[in-house]
Amino acid sequence: MDHYLIPKGYSDFIPSESQQKSDILSTLADIYTNYQFSLISTPTVELVSSLETAMTPNLLQQSVKFRDAFGQHVVLRPDHTVPIARIVASRMTNDTLPLKLFYQSPIFRQPLKNATSRDAADIEQFQSGLEIIGDASIHAELSLLQVCVSALRALNITNIHIDIGHTDFIKALSPALQQSLIEGDYLALGYIPERGGRHLVANHPQLSALSDQLEALKLDAMVSYNQGLVKGIHYYTGTLFEIYTKDTKRVIATGGRYDSLLKSFGFDQPAVGLAFNVSELMEYVS
Amino acid sequence: MVTIAVAKGYLLKKTVALLCEIGYTFPENVIESRKLFIEDTTQTIRLLLIRPWDVPVYVSQGVADLGIVGKDILNEQGPAVLTLCNLQFGQCALVIAGPQPISPQQLPQHLRVATKFTHSADTYFKSKHLNVKLIKLHGAIELAPFTGISDIICDLTATGTTLKENNLHIIDTVYTATAHLVANPIGLRTHDQFIRKFVQLLAKLTSADQK
Numbered sequence: 001m002d003h004y005l006i007p008k009g010y011s012d013f014i015p016s017e018s019q020q021k022s023d024i025l026s027t028l029a030d031i032y033t034n035y036q037f038s039l040i041s042t043p044t045v046e047l048v049s050s051l052e053t054a055m056t057p058n059l060l061q062q063s064v065k066f067r068d069a070f071g072q073h074v075v076l077r078p079d080h081t082v083p084i085a086r087i088v089a090s091r092m093t094n095d096t097l098p099l100k101l102f103y104q105s106p107i108f109r110q111p112l113k114n115a116t117s118r119d120a121a122d123i124e125q126f127q128s129g130l131e132i133i134g135d136a137s138i139h140a141e142l143s144l145l146q147v148c149v150s151a152l153r154a155l156n157i158t159n160i161h162i163d164i165g166h167t168d169f170i171k172a173l174s175p176a177l178q179q180s181l182i183e184g185d186y187l188a189l190g191y192i193p194e195r196g197g198r199h200l201v202a203n204h205p206q207l208s209a210l211s212d213q214l215e216a217l218k219l220d221a222m223v224s225y226n227q228g229l230v231k232g233i234h235y236y237t238g239t240l241f242e243i244y245t246k247d248t249k250r251v252i253a254t255g256g257r258y259d260s261l262l263k264s265f266g267f268d269q270p271a272v273g274l275a276f277n278v279s280e281l282m283e284y285v286s
Numbered sequence: 287m288v289t290i291a292v293a294k295g296y297l298l299k300k301t302v303a304l305l306c307e308i309g310y311t312f313p314e315n316v317i318e319s320r321k322l323f324i325e326d327t328t329q330t331i332r333l334l335l336i337r338p339w340d341v342p343v344y345v346s347q348g349v350a351d352l353g354i355v356g357k358d359i360l361n362e363q364g365p366a367v368l369t370l371c372n373l374q375f376g377q378c379a380l381v382i383a384g385p386q387p388i389s390p391q392q393l394p395q396h397l398r399v400a401t402k403f404t405h406s407a408d409t410y411f412k413s414k415h416l417n418v419k420l421i422k423l424h425g426a427i428e429l430a431p432f433t434g435i436s437d438i439i440c441d442l443t444a445t446g447t448t449l450k451e452n453n454l455h456i457i458d459t460v461y462t463a464t465a466h467l468v469a470n471p472i473g474l475r476t477h478d479q480f481i482r483k484f485v486q487l488l489a490k491l492t493s494a495d496q497k
Contacts, residue, residue, distance in 0.1 A: 184368040186368055186369060187372055192474070192481075192482060
């Protein structure tokens with residue numbers, strides 16, 4: 001029956017599936033609230049003209065854009081970080097810093113037009129995540145990782161591991177080598193990037209401070225420092241995280257620091273964020 | 287145990303020979319076996335014997351930690367995997383070929399091109415500012431100009447024999463390719479030390495082969 005079809009890249013959730021998702025979201029929300037994060041909501045549809053300077057070219061290309069009923073050029077929320085930066089810079093500049101915010105809504109991304117990877121992907125992806133705005137210290141990273149670990153424990157997801165990277169790791173590389181690294185072409189790069197324990201960050205004051213703190217919290221066993229951890233999205237300006245389980249080899253959360261994003265909305269504040277891929281979490285929690 | 291997706295077909299023999307050369311032994315003849323997976327006698331590695339076109343999928347989905355597959359298929363699919371090593375064997379080329387011995391500059395507009403490599407062909411013709419109609423076939427591509435399905439073809443060739451036998455002339459080379467070792471990004475982290483060592487051993491052997 002043709003009228004049973006839905007667009008490619010979107011999914012239905014019948015009660016049993018919806019229940020599972022809402023259980024996960026409420027477990028996460030409880031944890032976030034315990035750590036004093038507050039819920040923030042952004043509209044599903046945004047004006048392209050408001051977000052385009054803050055969005056990286058990749059994100060702009062991947063976003064779903066169209067004309068609304070008023071003829072305005074609009075975009076379905078392609079991530080939460082950019083719309084939240086917009087709200088904070090426009091309506092929350094007098095609030096006490098740091099702001100600790102969380103969100104639980106879908107984002108919409110389509111495959112890149114020239115992407116060579118033609119893996120089937122969801123366009124609507126459910127995310128649950130956190131932002132800390134106005135704290136430039138490594139303390140912000142540490143609290144995000146703490147919340148993340150607590151959340152995964154509350155969901156009974158075990159055997160998790162955290163890889164931590166930093167934009168400083170790749171600063172010394174030429175643009176061509178940086179591109180090879182981003183593409184995962186270690187053959188062109190000439191080596192497999194180093195990955196390991198705290199000895200790798202001994203000369204990096206920020207990350208060795210983070211490493212000390214993680215050790216004090218007994219989280220160091222689940223953390224590796226990874227000089228090859230880079231992302232396609234270029235607004236990160238410091239630490240990068242990737243949280244995954246070794247059993248399934250799937251990434252369940254990602255994040256990092258993006259200290260120059262809020263400046264593009266006229267409110268120069270450091271920020272760091274982390275988002276769970278809720279569809280991935282649904283694979284574990286049943 | 288580290289799982290390696292291995293392309294069946296013309297790369298398999300050399301792949302197994304290379305693994306034996308770095309010290310693995312298998313309880314049975316891998317090439318002649320009809321099994322879909324085989325573990326080495328020390329149960330350190332498990333080979334998944336699958337079609338070349340499926341290797342990048344197994345690796346990107348994390349079912350296999352490593353994969354051994356032609357660069358041609360990697361170029362065509364652009365999978366989310368890490369490229370670790372050029373294994374140097376299985377040399378072939380993706381070429382444009384047709385019934386007339388012409389130069390690439392003489393290719394006219396609006397040709398019909400039969401190929402299995404639609405993405406690579408599309409990229410090639412766009413770079414030459416040529417509008418073409420791509421016709422996807424899965425095998426016996428050389429038959430297409432003869433039967434009138436297409437004007438020219440874009441296909442892999444190792445020795446050029448099949449092209450010659452079908453009266454086709456190479457017009458241009460899109461790229462050359464050899465077997466490569468690829469990894470799942472998290473597979474690499476899970477078996478970090480093993481894979482680094484494995485790559486070192488393979489690199490040593492394949493560079494020795496080159497000399």
